[in-house]
Amino acid sequence: MTSGAFPFEANPNPVDAAERAARLVDPGFGRVFTDHMVTIRYSDAKGWHDAKVGPRAPLTLDPATAVLHYAQEIFEGLKAYRLADGSMALFRPEQNARRFQRSAKRLAMPELPEEMFLQACRQLVQVDKDWFPPIDGGSIYLRPFMIASEVFLGVKPSAEYLFMVIASSAGNYFKSGAPAISIWVSEQYTRAARGGTGAAKCGGNYAASLVAQSEAIREGCDQVVFLDAAEHRWVEELGGMNLVFLFDDGSLLTPPTDGTILEGITRDSVLTLAREQGLNVREERYAMDQWRADAESGRLVEVFACGTAAVVTPVGTVKSTQGAFTIGAGGAGQMTQKIRTKLVDIQRGVAADTHGWVQRID
Ligand SMILES: Cc1ncc(COP(=O)(O)O)c(C=O)c1O
The missing domain is CATH 3.30.470.10 (Aminotransferase class 4, branched-chain amino acid transferase, N-terminal domain)
Structure with missing residues (x-):
């Protein structure tokens, strides 16, 4: 056909x-x-x-x-x-x-x-x-x-x-800008294992994530973050968004797409824009205990989640059975805002589309 x-x-x-x-x-x-x-x-x-x-x-x-x-x-x-x-x-x-x-x-x-x-x-x-x-x-x-x-x-x-x-x-996902969200670390439930369907967008992945998301809500958080299935140590992604970490040395880190997380199109767009802005982009594993240590030392300055629905959303606080910690001042950081604005401006035809990302349909 x-x-x-x-x-x-x-x-x-x-x-x-x-x-x-x-x-x-x-x-x-x-x-x-x-x-x-x-x-x-x-x-x-x-x-x-x-x-x-x-x-x-x-x-x-x-x-x-x-x-x-x-x-x-x-x-x-x-x-x-x-x-x-x-x-x-x-x-x-x-x-x-x-x-x-x-x-x-x-x-x-x-x-x-x-x-x-x-x-x-x-x-x-x-x-x-x-x-x-x-x-x-x-x-x-x-x-x-x-x-x-x-x-x-x-x-x-x-x-x-x-x-x-x-x-x-x-509608606009967030009525006034993007407020920082809180996330709950799921220690009991995992989303995807090596060899499984983590990189596929299949309904079953989301069915499996719901109990952890409910736990997050019970804990007073907006979203759940999953760790890897083998060691329960490496940060993977949220139930429906990828995670990005920004450090005080101007580097940006995001977990690699090696089969257990969804290859987000927003994630890929963000990495491209970040490289253009001179950030050192690292696709590397990031351990949960390191995340807490870096937030507490101040090395880690901003974290955001990204995906089609909410585009770029700052993460303000992280909570687990070990207690809670805050990222930066707990609100939307400057770099996060900058990347968000750049991406939204391209999507809306306000900023130049140098990558041919925007496909007109009329
Ligand atoms: C599990 C998961 N991760 C990440 C994303 C972000 O992907 P994208 O930026 O392509 O919307 C989504 C949303 O589609 C998702 O469901």
């Missing part, structure tokens, strides 16, 4: 303009959905087929559908922005397409061609462009995903799959 525009069937009952405007006043995240969705089917016999953009509607699944039993599912998350000049754009969507292929490979699923992934994202935004919230920092969050759709209870890779993209209007 070739790509080009997919067949389009307009939603016969779209949300009316007044109701849509009401929902877009304060959309939050992940609750307000647009009128359409993309579906593409795959079978071993036919390959990719039946691509279309149609009305958003519930799925009907046989109770024996494979994904409901063995969690053969992967997903992506990326945002469409309105640029300063009013046009629409996606940020590095080809990176999401390629990560989706890597996730598919790890979960024994077929790889969706990059151009089909991109066409699906572009076309859905074009069709549902009225769903951009008319607020500063508003975006349309795209959620491409794929499920094993064969009706069969045997444990084996499914012979049929359903790829979809749905879209959700999103």
Whole structure:
């Protein structure tokens, strides 16, 4: 099957303009959905087929559908922005397409061609462009995903799959700038082990993280940070964001992507910008006890988390069974603010896009 525009069937009952405007006043995240969705089917016999953009509607699944039993599912998350000049754009969507292929490979699923992934994202935004919230920092969050759709209870890779993209209007993640978050160190639960699925964006990783995230909330923290599964010593990442450490000698450290953490596209963008600003970027392991010691000695001056949803978020305090410690003055540091502003300005078409990261879609 070739790509080009997919067949389009307009939603016969779209949300009316007044109701849509009401929902877009304060959309939050992940609750307000647009009128359409993309579906593409795959079978071993036919390959990719039946691509279309149609009305958003519930799925009907046989109770024996494979994904409901063995969690053969992967997903992506990326945002469409309105640029300063009013046009629409996606940020590095080809990176999401390629990560989706890597996730598919790890979960024994077929790889969706990059151009089909991109066409699906572009076309859905074009069709549902009225769903951009008319607020500063508003975006349309795209959620491409794929499920094993064969009706069969045997444990084996499914012979049929359903790829979809749905879209959700999103407000500014943080209403006024980015407040510093507190994080809880999970000592009991791990997220991913060597040889596991840590580098894949599969639903199962997130299911496994929820109990630790609940523990973080009980401990009065915003997010959980996971340590490595073998030694419970090396800092890996948060449940949904990568971590970056800034030191007083002008160096920047982030854990290496060696199979157990997600290769964040924000992480990669941040490292590129940091190198350009003359920081010495180190992708190295960082031990939990060293983190505490460096924070207490003042060597470590700033820490931030990064990911598509919240872009760059300062980490203010860290808490574990050993007690709590503070990073710098506990708020948003200067370097963090600088990197955040630079990245957001590129995403919004305010700063020059020297890397070709911003892909216009109209
Ligand atoms: C576990 C995890 N780590 C890191 C990230 C950040 O990745 P990205 O910057 O591509 O959104 C995400 C979010 O997608 C995530 O779920």
